[in-house]
Amino acid sequence: METVNVAVMGHGVVGSGVVEVLLSHEKSIAKKVKNEINVKYILDLRDFPGLDYSDRFIKDFDLILKDDSIKVVVEVMGGVHPAYEFVKACLEAGKSVCTSNKELVAAHGAELLKIAGEKNVNFLFEASVGGGIPVLRPIAQCLSANDLYEVFGILNGTTNFILTKMIKENMAFDDALALAQQLGYAEKNPSADVDGHDACRKICILAALCFGKHVYPEQVRTEGITKITLADVEYADIAGYVIKLIGHSKLLEDGKITADVYPALIPKSNQLAGVDDVFNAVMVRGDAVGDVLFYGRGAGKLPTASAVVADVMDCVKHLSARKYLSWDDGFDGYVVDSESVKTRLYVRAEVDDIIDAKSNVFASISDAEFIINPDNNNEVAFITPVGVEAELKEKIASVKQLKNVSVLHVLD
Amino acid sequence: METVNVAVMGHGVVGSGVVEVLLSHEKSIAKKVKNEINVKYILDLRDFPGLDYSDRFIKDFDLILKDDSIKVVVEVMGGVHPAYEFVKACLEAGKSVCTSNKELVAAHGAELLKIAGEKNVNFLFEASVGGGIPVLRPIAQCLSANDLYEVFGILNGTTNFILTKMIKENMAFDDALALAQQLGYAEKNPSADVDGHDACRKICILAALCFGKHVYPEQVRTEGITKITLADVEYADIAGYVIKLIGHSKLLEDGKITADVYPALIPKSNQLAGVDDVFNAVMVRGDAVGDVLFYGRGAGKLPTASAVVADVMDCVKHLSARKYLSWDDGFDGYVVDSESVKTRLYVRAEVDDIIDAKSNVFASISDAEFIINPDNNNEVAFITPVGVEAELKEKIASVKQLKNVSVLHVLD
Numbered sequence: 001m002e003t004v005n006v007a008v009m010g011h012g013v014v015g016s017g018v019v020e021v022l023l024s025h026e027k028s029i030a031k032k033v034k035n036e037i038n039v040k041y042i043l044d045l046r047d048f049p050g051l052d053y054s055d056r057f058i059k060d061f062d063l064i065l066k067d068d069s070i071k072v073v074v075e076v077m078g079g080v081h082p083a084y085e086f087v088k089a090c091l092e093a094g095k096s097v098c099t100s101n102k103e104l105v106a107a108h109g110a111e112l113l114k115i116a117g118e119k120n121v122n123f124l125f126e127a128s129v130g131g132g133i134p135v136l137r138p139i140a141q142c143l144s145a146n147d148l149y150e151v152f153g154i155l156n157g158t159t160n161f162i163l164t165k166m167i168k169e170n171m172a173f174d175d176a177l178a179l180a181q182q183l184g185y186a187e188k189n190p191s192a193d194v195d196g197h198d199a200c201r202k203i204c205i206l207a208a209l210c211f212g213k214h215v216y217p218e219q220v221r222t223e224g225i226t227k228i229t230l231a232d233v234e235y236a237d238i239a240g241y242v243i244k245l246i247g248h249s250k251l252l253e254d255g256k257i258t259a260d261v262y263p264a265l266i267p268k269s270n271q272l273a274g275v276d277d278v279f280n281a282v283m284v285r286g287d288a289v290g291d292v293l294f295y296g297r298g299a300g301k302l303p304t305a306s307a308v309v310a311d312v313m314d315c316v317k318h319l320s321a322r323k324y325l326s327w328d329d330g331f332d333g334y335v336v337d338s339e340s341v342k343t344r345l346y347v348r349a350e351v352d353d354i355i356d357a358k359s360n361v362f363a364s365i366s367d368a369e370f371i372i373n374p375d376n377n378n379e380v381a382f383i384t385p386v387g388v389e390a391e392l393k394e395k396i397a398s399v400k401q402l403k404n405v406s407v408l409h410v411l412d
Numbered sequence: 413m414e415t416v417n418v419a420v421m422g423h424g425v426v427g428s429g430v431v432e433v434l435l436s437h438e439k440s441i442a443k444k445v446k447n448e449i450n451v452k453y454i455l456d457l458r459d460f461p462g463l464d465y466s467d468r469f470i471k472d473f474d475l476i477l478k479d480d481s482i483k484v485v486v487e488v489m490g491g492v493h494p495a496y497e498f499v500k501a502c503l504e505a506g507k508s509v510c511t512s513n514k515e516l517v518a519a520h521g522a523e524l525l526k527i528a529g530e531k532n533v534n535f536l537f538e539a540s541v542g543g544g545i546p547v548l549r550p551i552a553q554c555l556s557a558n559d560l561y562e563v564f565g566i567l568n569g570t571t572n573f574i575l576t577k578m579i580k581e582n583m584a585f586d587d588a589l590a591l592a593q594q595l596g597y598a599e600k601n602p603s604a605d606v607d608g609h610d611a612c613r614k615i616c617i618l619a620a621l622c623f624g625k626h627v628y629p630e631q632v633r634t635e636g637i638t639k640i641t642l643a644d645v646e647y648a649d650i651a652g653y654v655i656k657l658i659g660h661s662k663l664l665e666d667g668k669i670t671a672d673v674y675p676a677l678i679p680k681s682n683q684l685a686g687v688d689d690v691f692n693a694v695m696v697r698g699d700a701v702g703d704v705l706f707y708g709r710g711a712g713k714l715p716t717a718s719a720v721v722a723d724v725m726d727c728v729k730h731l732s733a734r735k736y737l738s739w740d741d742g743f744d745g746y747v748v749d750s751e752s753v754k755t756r757l758y759v760r761a762e763v764d765d766i767i768d769a770k771s772n773v774f775a776s777i778s779d780a781e782f783i784i785n786p787d788n789n790n791e792v793a794f795i796t797p798v799g800v801e802a803e804l805k806e807k808i809a810s811v812k813q814l815k816n817v818s819v820l821h822v823l824d
Binding site for chain 2: 021025028029032126132133134137138139141142143144145146147271274275286287288289290291292293294295296297300302303305306307308309310312313314
């Protein structure tokens with residue numbers, strides 16, 4: 001049995017988890033990959049005295065780059081810089097890289113995959129979407145005989161926890177966020193989660209993998225959950241829906257795609273509706289296989305670390321490139337303006353006179369389905385029929401009786 | 413771009429689907445695997461005149477075996493013989509084999525994997541469990557950094573369709589079965605489905621993959637759904653459960669396992685409870701990742717065919733062995749008698765006098781939770797506390813007031 005040296009860059013939550021999984025599963029991993037995996041270096045600017053493996057910490061990236069015995073590098077530092085420069089240098093030096101860094105992959109995935117392909121090494125990032133849930137590799141490998149046409153899911157555990165508390169326990173957004181922070185699910189500055197940026201990076205990666213062209217975060221219309229109120233949750237419930245933060249991408253007939261992150265009303269009968277708390281789920285639709293769903297813990301130290309380590313094991317078993325993950329750059333206008341595409345919308349608005357407002361809504365949107373909530377006398381809520389989003393919004397805006405209008409997508 | 417010749421053995425539902433997917437996706441598949449895949453032979457004893465590809469049919473297996481240009485063989489004949497002899501001969505001749513044949517893999521998987529390993533070729537069978545749902549490869553690859561300790565799921569679409577009709581539409585078993593037959597979901601002789609044999613083969617394969625040792629169908633205690641009544645469905649509902657046919661295998665502390673197929677009460681909050689109609693779902697539990705669920709269409713021509721074709725594509729991309737799938741033979745007593753293991757049981761029985769019967773149940777099983785159904789005056793139903801199954805059954809049998817006793821497992 002040979003020894004393969006690896007380096008871990010970053011010793012935060014995921015990085016320490018990677019080292020923990022590699023050390024605690026040393027024997028079973030060696031049996032599976034028929035090689036011993038040795039963590040030779042851990043790169044971190046901080047000191048970690050008192051650990052069993054404190055002697056392996058280094059602060060100089062060049063030690064990793066210039067050590068030819070390091071075949072696989074784990075990047076779990078997070079952020080784009082210097083992760084991008086380090087990963088690029090490693091790939092160019094002929095080292096395989098495994099990362100959980102969704103920000104990096106969403107920003108530079110196409111380029112890094114291209115370098116990996118040229119250098120005949122692996123660039124793997126299973127943990128970047130869905131944490132420990134197998135998603136990317138099954139899509140790339142097991143569904144490869146399908147033409148995929150839609151991918152969407154609950155991609156952020158923090159916001160799903162907050163929405164679950166709002167739905168199941170009638171907790172207000174601010175209280176649910178405070179609880180999520182208290183439990184360690186949300187950061188002190190929760191913007192990356194609650195404003196949808198984290199989900200945005202993940203739908204970029206999923207869309208790139210499913211449809212073959214890179215999608216950049218700035219191409220994705222991204223809306224978070226901060227405006228969702230308990231009133232919305234209640235109307236949705238009455239109408240047979242739950243509100244979930246959804247990352248969504250769909251292939252259009254002309255080869256272009258839509259890509260969005262938004263809170264949406266999901267029918268209670270949909271498998272995604274039952275995905276609660278910090279759990280994530282990704283639904284993929286293919287022409288032969290129909291609907292396929294992957295479900296599990298989308299974050300957390302050990303689940304995420306286990307996905308990174310599985311990538312490392314895959315690299316060790318196949319030290320030359322696998323090449324099954326690759327996508328090209330997009331073209332001008334590849335991601336279309338979602339407002340030009342058909343959808344249904346949920347609308348809630350304040351009104352002075354319900355009867356008057358309703359008749360004016362009907363005059364503008366004849367098939368609107370009103371949601372009756374007898375507790376609210378100065379509000380209307382309804383769901384529009386299918387229409388081009390921009391046109392639906394124009395019609396809604398034309399009803400002058402509606403004030404403080406909230407609009408959400410409905411995903412049927 | 414080179415051409416790789418493949419042969420398809422069997423032109424039934426799945427076989428014709430495999431040819432259809434290969435031909436209809438010819439270009440996108442060639443782009444992904446960087447080779448053209450050519451279906452050179454289709455082996456079937458029947459004649460299929462009038463097809464676009466009628467000229468490719470052969471009746472003599474030796475033509476495939478002796479043709480060195482055939483690198484990959486698809487076995488979709490079903491049954492153990494002559495599938496076993498054909499597959500073995502192909503592997504020994506250095507050809508990779510992809511199959512959807514769960515009966516074959518459950519009966520001879522360990523041996524065939526060993527031959528494939530020795531010959532440095534692939535023996536792949538993703539479609540044998542969960543049809544088009546990616547299950548086996550994600551378990552073997554993406555969850556490889558975990559020590560897995562439990563796997564269970566809804567593994568048969570026909571029985572799940574029948575149970576769904578019983579649960580959602582109050583349809584009696586016989587009527588639901590007749591409907592399933594009418595829709596083509598169930599065979600004229602439905603025994604393989606309703607008696608649990610199909611689910612049994614699948615849990616054999618899942619247990620072998622998760623825990624590393626072959627499990628033979630005759631080692632699995634297998635019980636079907638023919639005895640489930642609408643009364644059971646109703647009691648389960650009142651108590652907060654649904655009844656599903658479950659394949660279940662669990663690693664015990666001494667390295668042995670249990671393996672069962674049985675109808676079980678599943679809490680409505682469990683992800684499996686919402687898996688309806690012909691859909692399947694597999695739940696895997698690992699020490700690092702926690703619960704992971706795979707969901708989708710577990711059968712059907714195109715979903716199953718798409719999984720077989722994905723295996724073929726994998727073979728074409730890696731014509732030398734991948735070796736990530738392998739397991740050993742078990743040892744004497746590896747699969748333990750499930751009656752020696754702890755569980756909870758649901759019990760329904762006819763009684764002459766409810767009050768008398770209940771007090772006697774309490775005397776024998778003090779923590780029994782009765783399920784109250786005011787419509788039934790000559791019946792009791794209750795759920796036992798956790799106990800060794802054989803001991804619980806003894807206690808139940810000791811209550812002489814209970815007649816025509818039905819017992820089901822409760823999976824919490």
